[in-house]
Amino acid sequence: MALQVRSSRSASMRKPKEPEANRSRILSAATAEFAARGYKGASMDAIAARTSTTRALINYYFGSKERLYLAVLERVYAEIRDAERGLALDHLPPADAIRRIVEFTYDYYVGHESFVRLVVAENQAKGRHMKRFPSLRTVNRPIVDMLGAVIARGQAEGVFRPDVDPIDVHMAIAALGMFNVTNQYTFGTLFQREMGSKGDVPRRRRIVADVILRWLEPVPAV
Amino acid sequence: MALQVRSSRSASMRKPKEPEANRSRILSAATAEFAARGYKGASMDAIAARTSTTRALINYYFGSKERLYLAVLERVYAEIRDAERGLALDHLPPADAIRRIVEFTYDYYVGHESFVRLVVAENQAKGRHMKRFPSLRTVNRPIVDMLGAVIARGQAEGVFRPDVDPIDVHMAIAALGMFNVTNQYTFGTLFQREMGSKGDVPRRRRIVADVILRWLEPVPAV
Amino acid sequence: MALQVRSSRSASMRKPKEPEANRSRILSAATAEFAARGYKGASMDAIAARTSTTRALINYYFGSKERLYLAVLERVYAEIRDAERGLALDHLPPADAIRRIVEFTYDYYVGHESFVRLVVAENQAKGRHMKRFPSLRTVNRPIVDMLGAVIARGQAEGVFRPDVDPIDVHMAIAALGMFNVTNQYTFGTLFQREMGSKGDVPRRRRIVADVILRWLEPVPAV
Amino acid sequence: MALQVRSSRSASMRKPKEPEANRSRILSAATAEFAARGYKGASMDAIAARTSTTRALINYYFGSKERLYLAVLERVYAEIRDAERGLALDHLPPADAIRRIVEFTYDYYVGHESFVRLVVAENQAKGRHMKRFPSLRTVNRPIVDMLGAVIARGQAEGVFRPDVDPIDVHMAIAALGMFNVTNQYTFGTLFQREMGSKGDVPRRRRIVADVILRWLEPVPAV
DNA sequence: TATGAATGAGATTTCATTCAT
């Protein structure tokens, strides 16, 4: 929200001429606006206002509202991908590694509501933009590979059941983690629960990890 | 708002359609349109077109776009509530009852995408409409009571762990079931999976039930 | 230019509610504007201003700028077609009938600069709109049939040469008549001639008739 | 307008293209663009794109869109003037000289559609630019002098009627020749004729010459 | 009960031009 401090040199009438900073500021403002109001609901004017620039400048940089939206989507996917890469799991026992993945994921969603909202918006739009732009179709997500490695390790050690698919596991983690954010308003209202970042984060996060780990445990022979 | 008395001149050629049928048709069309395009994206004209009436008539019946939207939300919540009431669980062993609840829920989401999309849309709107209209704040969902009863029964019989909260269980079931529908486009594209109603419904549904039931099992003493 | 007198009954806040009159006024204003500035140069706002209505109303009536333009084209073609139908040539000797056609055509162009300018504009646009709209592709022009009949009569009487094609004759008449209007600014400036309606209309009109009639005369045997 | 002195910092990596070649390339691109889309419809960006330069550079060279347009007009008028000068008529009998002038003119229009379209555009703009710029008001066209000389010769020899004005003759030649190009789209569509360069050029060209020569012949005494 | 007509506010996009470097 806080406007970047401008390294004011030479008090010019025109705008600061720091195109990269401008681009980045626009992108941040656009992320917030699209996340808050959806593609259609977002207003170029509002984005311009958030950055003290003009609609025309945004079009100059990005070409159109849709291209701006795509740039936003690309950036948030790049960010989660980069964050996922930071997970160091190799030295952890499989169960701990899983717990770490779940916690990381859960926290990321709670801490990056914009990302979650953008993903939801894109789904509500039936993946229209993603479909049309190859760069968004091929976003790879390291988390699945990491999860696969950990699961394989656990299976080799005999601590995880042999018949689970990493993608199913990731889906379950994502589903249980996202729901808290995506459905916080209706669910919270209907069942009188604080959810999302205002809910009892540690408790919910632990529950999710428990559910996942319980599921991964080998089924005891009768 | 005050309606003029008609100064009937020239034998009133207006169409005398039954208002109730009209109202219901508009509601169905509106459900489809709001589900497809979200609140902002939905167009009164499009809804009018789907029903061969006019924007003016819709406003005449419902007052405004927002009130129409609320009527839609109310109806879809009433429908799921009614459907949930149809579940007969009393004669089933606890585990079977849980499985039945999961399957019912999963199937309902897959079969009623409009409901899911509307719930998501309302959440994306941060519950704005729900908040303002009491009738939507108090929608009670029988499923949670049923779930509570089944869980209590299972706990009494010693087949379910004692420390689970019915709302948490419902949340997990909803999360795992909805994700398949809500995130089908991005997740499907990123991980090359058919999802939603086009995915492998029985398999996913079984996984969800397994996850839930595994979690409910008492933790074995070491 | 003069605003239509409004048959003021019941001083209402809203606009006069005389849709047909409105439509027609908009069409006239649009004709003037498109003729004056071309398709691209014409402004919906300017048209609205000329009719004391708003852009939105024009869109309500015509749908878009392009559709409005098409309605204009349709109307001016309908007008010349109707005017052409009014020519009574049957009782005239062939040469007099030709002279009459030439004079009518010449006068029509001089008196309906808007028509001429619209035709020119459509040609400058490479017939883009005409191509796309069937109703404009099939505008039939009675003048050619009339011309054909007169020429046939003249040929039968031996007063016209036998080897001329009515379409060629029409083209020559149109070319000689239009040029005075279409090229009045450049030609007038370059050769210091008043042209169009400000030029010596009777003289130019007589020249055109002479040129055409001379051409139609049978070539004298040597 | 005052150009800043370059405070050469960092070894001046600017492209050192020869300005004259640039100027000429821009002029050609502008001719094509203005001819294709008219003054208003033409876009500085499109012209820049056709020359791999930028809007800013074009403004730098020509000052403004209007001045660029004027430069274009000046050039095309200079070109036709130069081409007209190339006609060698002195050794031809008057009738042959006239035929030659007609054919040259007809061919020039067919072969230089851009010129024709620019002239038409300037007329559609009511000579707005021509009026304001003296250099365009005084473009002299040798063809009229040549035509005057040939007609005088023909009249002296008694092969041309004595009462024709060279400007009228030029106007007729221009009118009959241009119409084929200027009205090719509407006329062609309405009367199912291929026109302009795609039409039957030799035939139409012969007709025009016939019409003109017939008109110039002395009227036979009755 | 029902509706065609009308409107105002707002949305995106285009574009010629200017400026600092």
Add this chain to the structure above:
DNA sequence: TATGAATGAAATCTCATTCAT
């Protein structure tokens, strides 16, 4: 000499809503 950045003005179109009948 040349240009990327920036801007303001304008243009078209959409749309929910209102009103008179």
